[in-house]
Amino acid sequence: MEFIKTGLDDVTIIKPKIFTDSRGYFFESYSKREFDEKIRPVDFVQDNESMSGYGVIRGLHFQKPPFSQSKLVRCVKGRVLDVAVDIRKGSPTYGKHFSIELSEDNHLMFFVPRGFAHGFAVLSEMAVFQYKCDNYYNPESEGGISIADTSLEIDWHIDPDMAILSDKDLRHALFKDFDSPFDINTDLYEN
Numbered sequence: 001m002e003f004i005k006t007g008l009d010d011v012t013i014i015k016p017k018i019f020t021d022s023r024g025y026f027f028e029s030y031s032k033r034e035f036d037e038k039i040r041p042v043d044f045v046q047d048n049e050s051m052s053g054y055g056v057i058r059g060l061h062f063q064k065p066p067f068s069q070s071k072l073v074r075c076v077k078g079r080v081l082d083v084a085v086d087i088r089k090g091s092p093t094y095g096k097h098f099s100i101e102l103s104e105d106n107h108l109m110f111f112v113p114r115g116f117a118h119g120f121a122v123l124s125e126m127a128v129f130q131y132k133c134d135n136y137y138n139p140e141s142e143g144g145i146s147i148a149d150t151s152l153e154i155d156w157h158i159d160p161d162m163a164i165l166s167d168k169d170l171r172h173a174l175f176k177d178f179d180s181p182f183d184i185n186t187d188l189y190e191n
Protein backbone atom coordinates (compact mmCIF):
# COMPACT_ATOMS: atom_id res chain seq x y z
CA MET A 1 0.00 0.00 0.00
CA GLU A 2 1.39 3.37 -1.00
CA PHE A 3 0.44 6.55 0.88
CA ILE A 4 0.77 9.68 -1.27
CA LYS A 5 0.69 13.16 0.32
CA THR A 6 -1.31 15.91 -1.38
CA GLY A 7 -0.05 19.16 0.16
CA LEU A 8 -3.13 19.42 2.41
CA ASP A 9 -2.66 18.20 6.01
CA ASP A 10 -3.38 14.45 6.25
CA VAL A 11 -5.33 14.44 2.96
CA THR A 12 -3.83 11.30 1.46
CA ILE A 13 -4.15 9.18 -1.66
CA ILE A 14 -3.84 5.48 -0.96
CA LYS A 15 -2.69 3.23 -3.75
CA PRO A 16 -3.25 -0.42 -2.84
CA LYS A 17 -0.97 -3.22 -3.95
CA ILE A 18 -2.93 -5.27 -6.44
CA PHE A 19 -2.28 -8.99 -6.80
CA THR A 20 -3.56 -10.36 -10.10
CA ASP A 21 -3.68 -13.96 -11.19
CA SER A 22 -5.75 -16.18 -13.46
CA ARG A 23 -8.74 -15.83 -11.10
CA GLY A 24 -8.86 -12.05 -11.04
CA TYR A 25 -7.36 -9.67 -8.49
CA PHE A 26 -6.94 -9.21 -4.76
CA PHE A 27 -5.99 -6.21 -2.65
CA GLU A 28 -6.16 -5.06 0.94
CA SER A 29 -8.55 -2.11 0.99
CA TYR A 30 -7.91 -1.23 4.63
CA SER A 31 -5.31 -2.08 7.25
CA LYS A 32 -5.65 -0.24 10.54
CA ARG A 33 -2.01 -0.84 11.37
CA GLU A 34 -0.75 0.81 8.16
CA PHE A 35 -3.25 3.66 8.16
CA ASP A 36 -2.60 4.57 11.79
CA GLU A 37 1.14 4.58 11.17
CA LYS A 38 1.19 6.33 7.78
CA ILE A 39 -1.63 8.87 8.23
CA ARG A 40 -2.93 9.19 11.81
CA PRO A 41 -4.71 6.99 14.34
CA VAL A 42 -8.37 6.80 13.31
CA ASP A 43 -11.15 4.52 14.57
CA PHE A 44 -13.66 3.91 11.83
CA VAL A 45 -17.16 3.11 13.16
CA GLN A 46 -19.50 3.30 10.16
CA ASP A 47 -19.36 2.12 6.53
CA ASN A 48 -21.56 3.73 3.85
CA GLU A 49 -22.41 3.01 0.23
CA SER A 50 -24.22 5.14 -2.34
CA MET A 51 -25.08 4.66 -5.99
CA SER A 52 -25.53 7.60 -8.36
CA GLY A 53 -26.04 8.23 -12.05
CA TYR A 54 -23.91 10.31 -14.39
CA GLY A 55 -23.91 14.02 -13.56
CA VAL A 56 -24.77 13.64 -9.89
CA ILE A 57 -22.72 15.75 -7.51
CA ARG A 58 -22.97 14.97 -3.79
CA GLY A 59 -21.42 17.63 -1.57
CA LEU A 60 -19.76 19.55 -0.26
CA HIS A 61 -20.47 17.96 3.10
CA PHE A 62 -19.14 17.80 6.65
CA GLN A 63 -20.45 17.17 10.15
CA LYS A 64 -19.88 19.88 12.74
CA PRO A 65 -17.80 19.19 15.87
CA PRO A 66 -18.07 17.25 18.11
CA PHE A 67 -19.53 14.94 15.43
CA SER A 68 -16.97 15.69 12.70
CA GLN A 69 -15.90 12.77 10.55
CA SER A 70 -12.82 11.54 8.75
CA LYS A 71 -13.68 9.51 5.68
CA LEU A 72 -11.83 6.88 3.75
CA VAL A 73 -13.50 6.82 0.35
CA ARG A 74 -13.35 4.79 -2.84
CA CYS A 75 -15.33 4.09 -5.98
CA VAL A 76 -16.02 0.38 -6.54
CA LYS A 77 -18.09 0.73 -9.73
CA GLY A 78 -17.66 3.44 -12.35
CA ARG A 79 -15.67 6.65 -12.03
CA VAL A 80 -15.94 9.76 -9.85
CA LEU A 81 -14.06 12.97 -9.26
CA ASP A 82 -13.55 13.23 -5.52
CA VAL A 83 -12.85 16.53 -3.75
CA ALA A 84 -11.66 17.56 -0.27
CA VAL A 85 -11.70 21.24 0.77
CA ASP A 86 -9.81 22.58 3.79
CA ILE A 87 -12.38 24.45 5.93
CA ARG A 88 -10.28 24.89 9.08
CA LYS A 89 -10.18 28.58 9.95
CA GLY A 90 -6.61 29.79 10.32
CA SER A 91 -5.21 27.01 8.16
CA PRO A 92 -2.58 28.13 5.64
CA THR A 93 -4.54 26.11 3.07
CA TYR A 94 -8.02 27.34 4.14
CA GLY A 95 -10.34 27.18 1.10
CA LYS A 96 -7.87 25.13 -0.93
CA HIS A 97 -8.95 21.80 -2.34
CA PHE A 98 -7.49 18.63 -3.72
CA SER A 99 -9.33 16.53 -6.28
CA ILE A 100 -8.66 13.09 -7.63
CA GLU A 101 -10.34 10.62 -9.93
CA LEU A 102 -11.31 7.40 -8.15
CA SER A 103 -12.51 4.48 -10.23
CA GLU A 104 -13.13 0.77 -10.35
CA ASP A 105 -10.09 0.62 -12.65
CA ASN A 106 -7.50 2.59 -10.66
CA HIS A 107 -8.64 1.22 -7.24
CA LEU A 108 -7.39 4.40 -5.57
CA MET A 109 -8.65 5.40 -2.15
CA PHE A 110 -8.69 8.85 -0.63
CA PHE A 111 -8.50 9.91 3.02
CA VAL A 112 -10.50 13.05 3.89
CA PRO A 113 -9.69 14.17 7.46
CA ARG A 114 -11.90 15.97 9.96
CA GLY A 115 -12.04 19.68 9.20
CA PHE A 116 -12.42 19.13 5.47
CA ALA A 117 -15.58 19.33 3.36
CA HIS A 118 -16.07 16.44 0.98
CA GLY A 119 -17.92 15.85 -2.27
CA PHE A 120 -17.80 13.92 -5.50
CA ALA A 121 -19.07 14.10 -9.07
CA VAL A 122 -20.09 11.02 -11.04
CA LEU A 123 -18.26 10.83 -14.37
CA SER A 124 -19.43 7.40 -15.55
CA GLU A 125 -22.94 6.19 -16.45
CA MET A 126 -23.33 5.16 -12.83
CA ALA A 127 -21.03 4.86 -9.83
CA VAL A 128 -21.06 2.92 -6.59
CA PHE A 129 -19.22 4.79 -3.86
CA GLN A 130 -18.13 3.28 -0.56
CA TYR A 131 -16.56 4.93 2.48
CA LYS A 132 -15.65 4.43 6.08
CA CYS A 133 -16.37 7.15 8.68
CA ASP A 134 -14.81 7.62 12.11
CA ASN A 135 -17.93 9.12 13.68
CA TYR A 136 -21.59 8.14 13.48
CA TYR A 137 -24.10 9.95 11.31
CA ASN A 138 -25.67 12.84 13.19
CA PRO A 139 -28.29 14.63 11.06
CA GLU A 140 -28.41 17.68 13.37
CA SER A 141 -24.69 18.26 12.78
CA GLU A 142 -24.77 18.18 8.99
CA GLY A 143 -23.26 21.13 7.17
CA GLY A 144 -22.49 21.98 3.59
CA ILE A 145 -21.04 24.43 1.10
CA SER A 146 -22.40 25.05 -2.39
CA ILE A 147 -20.67 23.02 -5.11
CA ALA A 148 -21.41 25.87 -7.50
CA ASP A 149 -19.11 28.28 -5.68
CA THR A 150 -16.63 29.45 -8.31
CA SER A 151 -14.33 31.05 -5.70
CA LEU A 152 -13.27 27.54 -4.65
CA GLU A 153 -12.01 26.99 -8.22
CA ILE A 154 -13.08 23.35 -8.30
CA ASP A 155 -13.28 21.85 -11.76
CA TRP A 156 -15.97 19.22 -11.26
CA HIS A 157 -15.54 17.92 -14.83
CA ILE A 158 -19.30 18.44 -15.06
CA ASP A 159 -21.09 21.72 -15.63
CA PRO A 160 -22.41 22.62 -12.12
CA ASP A 161 -25.52 24.11 -13.80
CA MET A 162 -26.31 20.72 -15.36
CA ALA A 163 -25.42 18.66 -12.30
CA ILE A 164 -28.02 16.63 -10.43
CA LEU A 165 -28.12 17.68 -6.77
CA SER A 166 -30.25 16.82 -3.77
CA ASP A 167 -32.65 19.52 -2.53
CA LYS A 168 -30.45 19.79 0.55
CA ASP A 169 -27.32 20.38 -1.51
CA LEU A 170 -29.04 23.06 -3.61
CA ARG A 171 -29.56 25.12 -0.44
CA HIS A 172 -25.95 25.27 0.83
CA ALA A 173 -24.32 28.68 1.30
CA LEU A 174 -21.51 29.97 -0.86
CA PHE A 175 -18.05 29.69 0.64
CA LYS A 176 -17.76 33.47 1.13
CA ASP A 177 -20.92 33.48 3.28
CA PHE A 178 -19.89 30.42 5.21
CA ASP A 179 -18.86 30.56 8.88
CA SER A 180 -16.79 27.44 9.39
CA PRO A 181 -17.21 25.54 12.69
CA PHE A 182 -13.63 24.27 12.39
CA ASP A 183 -10.46 25.92 13.62
CA ILE A 184 -6.86 24.88 13.04
CA ASN A 185 -6.11 25.42 16.75
CA THR A 186 -8.75 22.95 17.96
CA ASP A 187 -7.96 19.26 18.28
CA LEU A 188 -10.63 17.75 16.03
CA TYR A 189 -9.75 14.23 17.12
CA GLU A 190 -10.27 14.60 20.86
CA ASN A 191 -13.59 12.66 20.89
Ligand SMILES: Cc1cn([C@H]2C[C@H](O)[C@@H](COP(=O)(O)OP(=O)(O)O[C@H]3O[C@@H](C)C(=O)[C@@H](O)[C@H]3O)O2)c(=O)[nH]c1=O
Nearest residue numbers: 048050058059060061062071118119120136137166168
Ligand atom coordinates in the same frame (compact mmCIF):
# COMPACT_ATOMS: atom_id res chain seq x y z
C1 LIG B 1 -24.84 10.31 5.25
C2 LIG B 1 -26.01 9.47 5.83
C3 LIG B 1 -27.28 9.60 5.32
N1 LIG B 1 -28.31 8.87 5.83
C4 LIG B 1 -29.65 9.03 5.27
C5 LIG B 1 -30.21 10.44 5.37
C6 LIG B 1 -30.99 10.62 4.10
O1 LIG B 1 -32.35 10.23 4.29
C7 LIG B 1 -30.36 9.67 3.10
C8 LIG B 1 -29.49 10.37 2.07
O2 LIG B 1 -28.60 11.22 2.79
P1 LIG B 1 -27.77 12.36 2.07
O3 LIG B 1 -28.61 13.03 1.05
O4 LIG B 1 -27.14 13.22 3.12
O5 LIG B 1 -26.65 11.49 1.32
P2 LIG B 1 -25.35 12.01 0.56
O6 LIG B 1 -25.65 13.27 -0.16
O7 LIG B 1 -24.82 10.89 -0.22
O8 LIG B 1 -24.37 12.35 1.78
C9 LIG B 1 -23.03 11.94 1.76
O9 LIG B 1 -22.34 12.75 0.81
C10 LIG B 1 -20.93 12.53 0.75
C11 LIG B 1 -20.36 13.52 -0.24
C12 LIG B 1 -20.28 12.56 2.07
O10 LIG B 1 -19.18 13.06 2.26
C13 LIG B 1 -20.98 11.82 3.16
O11 LIG B 1 -20.41 12.07 4.42
C14 LIG B 1 -22.46 12.15 3.18
O12 LIG B 1 -22.63 13.50 3.60
O13 LIG B 1 -29.58 8.77 3.86
C15 LIG B 1 -28.10 7.98 6.85
O14 LIG B 1 -29.04 7.30 7.33
N2 LIG B 1 -26.83 7.82 7.35
C16 LIG B 1 -25.77 8.54 6.88
O15 LIG B 1 -24.60 8.34 7.35
